[in-house]
Amino acid sequence: MRVALLTEGGYPSARGESVVWCDRLLRGLGNHEFEIYALTRSARQEESGWCDLPRNVARVCVAPLWGPASASESADGGGPDRPGFGRRERRRFEGHFRDLAETVCAADQEEGQRGAGSAASGGTHDGTAAAPRPTDAPPAAALTDRFASGLYGLAELARERSGLPAALRSEQAVRILEAACRAPGALRAAHSAQVADLLAVADRMERALRPLSLDWYGERGSGSGLAAADLCHAVGGGTAALAGLLAGRWYGTPLLLTEYGVRLREHYLASAADAVAPAAAGAPVRALLASFQRRLVRETYTRARLITPGNAHARRWQERCGARRDRLRTVYPGMDAAPFTEVGEKPPEPSGGGAGAGAGVRGHTLVWVGRIGPTKDLVTLLHAFTEIRRAVPDARLRIIAASPPPAGGGRSPEDTGDAGYTAHVRALAAQLFPPEPPGVRTLGTRTPGGSPVSFEEVGGPGLPSLADAYAAGGVVVLSSIVEGFPVPLVEAMFCARATVSTEAGAVREVIGGTGLVVPPRDSHALSDACLSLLRDPARRARLGAAARARALELFTAQQNIEAFRGIYLELMSYWQEGGRGGDGADGGGVPLPFARPPESHLPDQWPDQWPGTGDRGTGALAKGGAGAVPGWAGPAGWADDGSAPAMPVAASRQGEEDAG
Incomplete structure (x- = not known):
């Protein structure tokens, strides 16, 4: 099957979580041929280069959404006030x-x-x-x-x-x-x-x-461009899916839309942030652009053959924006569980002293992992930790910055958060938790300057990997006020760690009863939930084991790949050939099964005569002579003249019985 993957600001760029997902999908579906049609958002993204492309990527087309249009497009397209029109x-x-x-x-x-x-x-x-x-x-x-x-x-x-x-x-x-x-x-x-x-x-x-002005489309029967694609898979709505809309209108190509972050929701959040920015666009600009995005997203949801949100939170947004419920199918984003296997399979650590002293300190350590920014609300977490510290004097909080990995593994070249917000959080931590007196022993916990709150990064001393970050504590905390699909929570679940989270985005859906969920911006509720787990190691172990089992069942990369393997086959098995209710449908316009089979994009150069019967479509392909396919040697076991081997009598009779 030939699949056109449509992206905006992502694959095949070398950074970002969506890049990792796309790369894993393409490598997992190695029996399909992919063509990448990518829209870039900035010069920096283009300069970052591409990730290593898998072998089944046959073509990559890139066009910028930033800067002026190319000179050739401006000259050819002209305008209504130019002589060319x-x-x-x-x-x-x-x-x-x-x-x-x-x-x-x-x-x-x-x-x-x-x-x-x-x-x-x-x-x-x-x-x-x-x-x-x-x-x-x-x-x-x-x-x-x-x-x-x-x-x-x-x-x-x-x-x-x-x-x-x-x-x-x-x-x-x-x-x-x-x-x-x-x-x-x-x-x-x-x-x-x-x-x-x-x-x-x-x-x-x-x-x-x-995308209306790009040369991605080709002509029907040309064997190139979107005209030759069997399926358009858009990663994100809006502009990324516009090329798929046109391919569906002109060639009848089915459109599959995958949204792990709802594009319209992201536009609203960005618009709200711009409203208070020093160089903000005016209210008319924000209102008109929001209206344009809403109309475009609604059209995309209407025309897409199938929409795969990454969670129920995104699904509710899509339904509100006009998506039909019968075309929505939740497919959780897959993640690689292998790096967390060793930590997740370790037995629960003891909580007492003696030989298990280090483990006891780890049991009283809270871990926060992610990309630091205002939406993560670390301020509320620090205020909650002041109450935790009063109840459990030896409690520690480790704030570990981590960025999304690039495709192919390793660390991302992105910074790990908002530098201004990070400085603000560090200053607040120093104010709330001044350094401890020189004589106080911290029982081996890494607390620079004697503070119970530490700021670290994945890849730094003592934390070479993400798995080590989650293994550093007994409870993993997420304090976000805005969240899509909570990747750090899934990673913590793979590590069999008990979690305390604020109810934002898809958090409750991901946790599913295997962790504690509290309202956002509520420091008292957050501290109470953390204390209940810090004081009960048996409960931590039970929740951690249940969380790991849930994550392995729902959120692995293999589960995601197999889901899309089935979706691709399903969409191709009901093709409305010709578009706009074309000739692949019956009289009522209903798509017919396999009206356009996956091999239909191959060149129509079959031999004029097929040996054995003289008719096209039956018999064996000859190796030579009139109508032979050059260079074709025939499958193993066939005769030198290209004829099929004799069928055993038993198999022949069985075939006749099946046919009868």
Whole structure:
């Protein structure tokens, strides 16, 4: 099977968690042929190079989403205000882009209902226009259809013109955006958009729509590009899946969408962070870009044949954004359990003194592992540890910074967190836990400067690997306020460690009763949960064993690979040939089993005559003479003339009985 893997900001780049997952998937599905179509987000990403590609990667195409479009695209595509555009093409562009712009700027009934309750019928208290009421706003389905019409219309025009980057940045495009922002029923934030805001929105939309102008698609029957792919697998929604949408529309190629972090949710979080940044984009820019992303994601969810979220938390987001429940299938991201096997299979350590003194200290040690940043809320963890320290004077807290590994193993070149936030957390720890007096003995626990809180990194002294980091304590803590799929928790479960976590993202789903879960930003609840485990080594051992069993059942790399192996076969077994309800479907438009088999992309150069019967499709391939395949020697056991070996009588009779 030929699979087109569509990525944005990830594979085949040399860094990131998604890169590790993609590399493992491709190597695990070595019987399939992959072509990589990657969109890069920055010059730094391109300069970082590629990871080592497996042998089953036949082709890699890379295009940037940063910086201006290439000179060739700008020259060929032109714009509606340039000589290359004819009058008819200009009208087509204006019509399609107007459909796109007006749906992006419009507030549908959902947005209207969200804002109408807080505004008077004539406007708000500050004089700005109120959000439209539900009865005034167009239905969401109508806007979705119009957005799709504009999007695919622009795609057809870009295909004819070899790209539209200049047109999407043209003065005419900005004027259409301005008119859409001023139209009745537009988003309230869009009414105040200035020229600088409109230019910024046009620039960002051109980058997001850049896949329309790429030469990735090819022609049907050409044997190259997305036209020859049996399946498009998009890793992430939004721009990464746009090429898959076009392949599905033009060639009927099924689209599989995998989201381990929901793209729309990530956009909302980034927009909220930008709102308080010193050089933040204005409210109109953020509102319009959020609307564009929402429309594009909804279209992707509508057209995708199957969507595989990484957890129930992501699945709920996808359902809210328009994904059909019957097209959603949760597939947990796989992780390599082998590095944690030795730690996980060790028997529980004793908690007493004597020969087990070191183990007793480890039992009273809390470990936090991850990439340090504001969303990890280490401030709450430090305040909780002050209460833990009062109840258990010999308790220790080890904060261990770790970054996602690159594909192929080893340490990532990324830094391990936010330097400013790390400095803030270190200063708070020094304030809450001043160095102990010189005469105090710390029982062998690594506490630089005599403090019960230490800051370390994986790969540093005493912690050569992640497994050593989790083995350094008896309880693993996660204090995040925002979390997707909690990778550190799964690693701790592989190591048979009891865990205390805040309820964020998919934490409760991953833990599944094998650890303690508390509300986020609640230092008292966090300290109480940690104390209950620090004081009960038997309970720690039971929870750790249950956690390891759950992780080995649900979260291994092999489980993930086998799930996608079955999904690939399932999607290929029901192919609607020809796209748009083509000839591979029955009269009702239902896909037929194996309407396009995996070998259909092979060149149609079969011999004119097949020996044995004289008809194509039966008999054995000859080694020579008319209609022979050059260089083909036939399977082992076949005769020199290319004929099949004689079938044993018993096997022949059995075949006749089966056929009868």
